[in-house]
Amino acid sequence: MNALKTQIFTQFKDFKGFNWDLLGSLLSFFCILHCLTTPFLLAIFPLLNWPAIDFKVHLYLSFLIFPVLAFAFKHGLEIHKKIYPMWISTIGFIIILMIPLYEVSFPHVHQKGKVLMSELVFSLTGSSIIIFSHYLNLKLQKKAPKEGACSH
Secondary structure, eight states: OHHHHHHHHHHHHHHTTSOHHHHHHHHHHHHHHHHHHHHHHHHHOTTOOOTTSSHHHHHHHHHHHHHHHHHHHHHHHHHHOOOHHHHHHHHHHHHHHHHHHHHHHOTTTSOTTOOOHHHHHHHHHHHHHHHHHHHHHHHHHHHSOOTTOOOO
């Protein structure tokens, strides 16, 4: 049992070296790309009345975004000891979460297959804030003194 715990911990420890900020920025970029291209694709190809264009897409993306944010900012906090990038990303994540909450709360306003301007505004704003927070987190990590480095 202890060998299994050691193996899991070692794998997780190696996993911590992964660039979570890059992955988070890419996810946010793809979110922006999705938001910008969907209205054009629906206008160009009216037959593509995708059933995926409802609150579930945003909800699933939120479930994907959250762990990446958690790992990226936990790792960054351990290195640079500054919490404000995490707060900035939290604001962006809350803005993104407002989309599925809005769609569930007001289903009569949100019609399946229609992209509302409010969805675009919330998605673009929230994703941009998250990208900025990942950039800030990476920048602070690079500026932070390296472990074991002499401070004088």
